[in-house]
Structures are given as C-alpha cells and as structure tokens.
Amino acid sequence: MARAGVTVERLTLAAAELADEIGMANVTVAALARHFGVKDASLYFHIRNGQDLRVRVALLALGELADRVAAALAGRAGKDALVAFANAYRDYARRHPGRYAAMQIDLDPETAAASAGVRHAEMTRAILRGYRLSEPDQTDAVRMMHSTFHGFVSLETTGGFRHTPRTADDSWSRTLDALDAVLSNWPPA
C-alpha cells in the first residue's frame, strides 16, 4: 500500500483541472479518486463531502481570478483599466470554464467574506474611480458592470451567440465601448 500522497490542495487542484476538462457537473468524488488511483472512500479523509470539494474549487478560482485581474489592472486607469479588467475576466472564464462555473455556487456569508470575492469588489470599485461616480450610483454601476461581464461570458460559453454570424470578440469589444460610454456619462436619477 504505497501512499498516494493525497492532500486537500492536490485534490482541489485536480478537481479544478477536471472541471475545466469535463465540466463541473461531471466532477465526482469517484472520478477524482480514480485520478489518484485511490478508492472513493479514502478521499473522505481529506474532504468533508462533495459539496466541500466544490466550495474549495470555487475559492481557488476566486483567488486565481483576483490575481489575474490585479495583474492586468496594474498601472492602468480609466477605460484602459476597464478593458484590462474585462479581458482578464473573460479570458479566465474561457480558459477555465469549470473553475468559472464553480465560482457561481452560492457561498455561505462567512466563507464569502473570507474569500477573494472581497478583492474583486475592491478592484471593481477602483476602476470606477476613473469615472467619478458617487454613491449610490457607484454601487449600481458596479452591479451593472459585473452583470454585463458575467452575462456575456455565460451566454458565450453556453452557446448563446452561435446563431448570428458576428464574432463574440467583436461584440465584446463594442460592449466595452458602450460600457465605457455610459460610465463616463452616467444618467441622472
């Protein structure tokens, strides 16, 4: 019985990679156990249950995405920052569809508060500094931005844009133009 050397970290990483390959819905404890050449039951020594595993993948993804966004944002402001943020976001989602899907699961408040989601919120607000919006417009703008990004990426990955010839890239670029325009000229209440 040579030990397989399973750790929570390796499990989470493997689960994330598996999710990107075969979809989050198909990431099962059993499949993960096979990947490590170990019996299913053995994994429960490292994780509480399947949901626990999914939450770990979500937290991993949140952290990775926050890192990428932060790197993309460095030294930029205004529309430059907006576009950098947006592209980093979309790029991550497309490269890591499984991880991105995991990010959408509903974290309980404490977990969410301790996650990299907080960094996301801070960075999103940082972008808006270039547009000089004050509350509550700022919150509304943050929500609209996030909605647009998530909505676009989500529809794109589920094939929502396949029915029209125009490329998603082109529409994305123009959507960012539009977003910049409306943030620059936010309508009065």
Added chain:
Amino acid sequence: MARAGVTVERLTLAAAELADEIGMANVTVAALARHFGVKDASLYFHIRNGQDLRVRVALLALGELADRVAAALAGRAGKDALVAFANAYRDYARRHPGRYAAMQIDLDPETAAASAGVRHAEMTRAILRGYRLSEPDQTDAVRMMHSTFHGFVSLETTGGFRHTPRTADDSWSRTLDALDAVLSNWPPA
C-alpha cells in the same frame, strides 16, 4: 393497477414546478416518479431519458417567457418597451428560478431553431427599432442587452448582491436607465 394518467405534458409541467421549488439540479427522474405515485422505470415510456426531460422543461420555459414578454411589449416603444421587456424577463426568472435555470442548458441547433428562442430574438430586435441602430451595432446591442439582463438576474439569484445594503430593485432600475442612455447614444466604432 389503476393508471396514473402520466403524459409527457404533465411530466414536463411537474418537472418545471419541481424545479422551481427545489432547484433544477434536484429534479430527478426518481423524484418525478414519486410525485406521480409511479415507479421510476415507468417514466421511460414517456420520455427518452433525464436529459430529454430537462430539454422539455427548457422549451416550456422559453415559450412561457416569450409569451409574457410579448404581452408586456404590446403597444410600447422606446424606453417604455425596454423597461417592460426587462421587467417581464426578470420577473419570470425570479418567479420561476428552476425554469430559468433550465433555459440555460445548451440546446442542439435544430431544437434551438424550432424553439421560442427565435421569438425572443425577434422581440429583442424589435425593441432596438426605437433606437435606430443598424448592423453590426444592432447585433452588438442585442448581445449587450441580453448579457446585462441575464447577468443581473443570474447574480441576483445566486446571492451576488447580498453584500451591499442597496436593494437589487434600485440597482435594476438604474441599470435600465443606463442601458437606455447608451442605446440612445451608441458610441461610434
């Protein structure tokens, strides 16, 4: 063996209602069979398999939503139409989270082409007539609109807006203002 009177239509409707109550992920063939007081295997006389069932729920939802949107849109134009469309969309998604989730599954091209998704596309483009956009801006604007709606509703239902005191309703209303503004003044390429 009194016959339970199961039909594809009743199955689909029950699955949709079950989805709204307990979430699409928890709608299983077994649960549905229990609901009809029938054995699991019996349902395979009416549906091909579980995926088939989910597709049927998605098509049902697409049709229902298209009906509601069409009703909301009747006799309206411009921002009025935009807001009516958006509210009908969000309202449906919130009242029927399970059905809405089902709508996101990836339909194969033929099924999609025969679905009410086509009516959605037509209605969305109809709204844009009030904003006098020509191609390819129109396609980009349609995609941005849809992204914003879907993204907002999706984030709202997964609890993405819980971390800030401002109500989702307020942000929604302002997001529609912003969308109207940018559609009225679509940036040049």
Added chain:
DNA sequence: GGTAGTAGCCTAGCCACGTTAGGCAAACCA
C-alpha cells in the same frame, strides 16, 4: 532502535439515481 500513536488507505456495505429488458393487465377497437 524499539514502540506507541496517528495518518493514510482499504474493504464492506448502505442508499439514491439512471436506465434497460421483459412481463402483465387495463383500455380500446373491431
């Protein structure tokens, strides 16, 4: 360097779910 503890893995076993195959009975139709 022996030995106690514990960490890491295993087998066995349970339950839920998806799906197929084949059987029987109720409803319909001639």
Added chain:
DNA sequence: TGGTTTGCCTAACGTGGCTAGGCTACTACC
C-alpha cells in the same frame, strides 16, 4: 369477444455519495 395497444410493473445492473470499521506505514519519542 378476442386481439392489440398502451400503461405500468418487477428485476437487474451500473454509477455515485457516504459511513463504519480495520489494517499498515510513517513519525516521534523514550
């Protein structure tokens, strides 16, 4: 009235989630 179809059944197999309890390899400490 008898045959056909339709609707449901039981039986069975495979996959997956999870728990309980046991064995073994490493670790630490005397």
